[in-house]
Amino acid sequence: MKPALLPGATLGVMGGGQLGRMFIHAAQTMGYFTAVLDPDAASPAGRVSHHHIATDYLDPQGLAQLAGLCDAITTEFENVPAPALALLADSKPVSPAASAVAIAQDRAQEKAHFVRCGVPCAPYAVIDTPEQLAAVDEALLPGILKTTRLGYDGKGQARVATRAELASAWAAMKNVPCVLEKMLPLAAECSVIVARGADGQMVHLPIQRNLHRDGILAVTEVYAENMPAAQVNSALAAAKSIASGLQYVGVLCVEFFVLQDGSLVVNEIAPRPHNSGHASLDCCDVSQFELQVRTLAGLPLVQPRQHSPALMLNLLGDLWFVRSEQSTTPPWAEVLALPGAHLHLYGKATASKGRKMGHLTLTGPTVEAVRATALQAAALLGIDAF
Ligand code: ATP
Numbered sequence: 115m116k117p118a119l120l121p122g123a124t125l126g127v128m129g130g131g132q133l134g135r136m137f138i139h140a141a142q143t144m145g146y147f148t149a150v151l152d153p154d155a156a157s158p159a160g161r162v163s164h165h166h167i168a169t170d171y172l173d174p175q176g177l178a179q180l181a182g183l184c185d186a187i188t189t190e191f192e193n194v195p196a197p198a199l200a201l202l203a204d205s206k207p208v209s210p211a212a213s214a215v216a217i218a219q220d221r222a223q224e225k226a227h228f229v230r231c232g233v234p235c236a237p238y239a240v241i242d243t244p245e246q247l248a249a250v251d252e253a254l255l256p257g258i259l260k261t262t263r264l265g266y267d268g269k270g271q272a273r274v275a276t277r278a279e280l281a282s283a284w285a286a287m288k289n290v291p292c293v294l295e296k297m298l299p300l301a302a303e304c305s306v307i308v309a310r311g312a313d314g315q316m317v318h319l320p321i322q323r324n325l326h327r328d329g330i331l332a333v334t335e336v337y338a339e340n341m342p343a344a345q346v347n348s349a350l351a352a353a354k355s356i357a358s359g360l361q362y363v364g365v366l367c368v369e370f371f372v373l374q375d376g377s378l379v380v381n382e383i384a385p386r387p388h389n390s391g392h393a394s395l396d397c398c399d400v401s402q403f404e405l406q407v408r409t410l411a412g413l414p415l416v417q418p419r420q421h422s423p424a425l426m427l428n429l430l431g432d433l434w435f436v437r438s439e440q441s442t443t444p445p446w447a448e449v450l451a452l453p454g455a456h457l458h459l460y461g462k463a464t465a466s467k468g469r470k471m472g473h474l475t476l477t478g479p480t481v482e483a484v485r486a487t488a489l490q491a492a493a494l495l496g497i498d499a500f
């Protein structure tokens with residue numbers, strides 16, 4: 115085992131979005147120096163980091179500069195080019211590894227990994243060629259056609275009921291490699307965040323129950339009563355076997371569907387902290403971002419403890435347009451008058467529809483209290499009740 119990188123070292127992150135920003139906050143809190151590589155001069159993480167390299171992700175000079183500054187490097191979005199991570203790994207420790215990120219970037223490889231781990235996923239077919247399209251099993255319809263690469267927040271997806279719709283949806287996606295997934299009868303969705311060290315030790319955050327709207331996460335509820343114990347245990351076991359199967363080092367989010375018969379099906383993985391884990395900043399004694407710092411630095415992992423029930427509301431750019439067609443700041447002061455309200459804004463200059471501007475976590479002494487204040491906050495902000 116390599117010795118841990120202690121505070122005072124410099125930790126780097128590929129990508130400057132909000133996940134990178136919250137990683138930087140956690141790293142700086144613990145006394146690390148930080149560096150971000152992101153082409154956007156005004157990126158949320160770049161603005162708060164000690165160093166910001168504003169080059170393309172594949173720029174050899176930018177990558178050399180990052181490797182030169184940092185003692186270890188991580189990533190905050192799964193579409194960071196895997197070759198860039200592989201290049202950085204030639205000179206500095208990188209986690210998660212490029213090989214694990216490459217699997218998470220590709221829905222077909224990701225599903226093949228679930229199958230290898232013996233974790234059930236939705237029935238699916240890979241569609242790379244017209245022959246594969248023609249051979250699709252009728253039993254997969256109605257289904258969802260998803261591009262194999264570069265999808266997020268429901269983008270790159272089409273719901274198809276018939277073979278004709280499938281064919282035209284694939285044509286509309288310019289015949290790029292896709293997977294067709296059977297549409298499953300969902301009762302709920304949930305996710306688990308695990309952190310795994312280089313020594314194979316694993317810890318996890320409490321299970322998160324997620325509500326999506328228009329393909330984007332809207333609400334996450336985190337409290338023991340949110341799911342039956344049997345489902346929680348099988349989600350935790352599945353997430354851990356997926357992480358160990360990848361020899362994963364870092365923070366991994368595993369998203370699940372809960373079907374109407376109560377069974378659990380894995381949806382997808384994210385090789386990084388995840389939007390559904392944000393409540394951990396305010397309701398657990400270790401957040402998903404601190405776990406990312408610890409795994410990257412090779413520090414001990416201690417099982418996180420949840421100290422308060424919590425509910426997270428995503429703050430999308432839409433909320434800036436609830437009260438007028440002109441962008442108007444939401445009523446933060448009223449929201450912050452609610453007990454247990456924790457506001458997180460990502461420092462993005464302009465709001466637009468569907469853009470993740472921040473999140474609000476409500477914590478409280480009981481589930482009932484948290485749900486009541488969350489509904490009040492939602493009403494103030496113009497978020498539909500849940
Ligand atoms: P993100 O990466 O932001 O989580 P994504 O674009 O990768 O999203 P998915 O997670 O694949 O998209 O799907 C988005 C949502 O669409 C899911 O959370 C779920 O609500 C619904 N969905 C996706 N696949 C299925 C399916 N096979 N059956 C039923 N619903 C589905």
Ligand code: MG
Nearest residue numbers: 267369381382
């Ligand atoms: Mg998803």
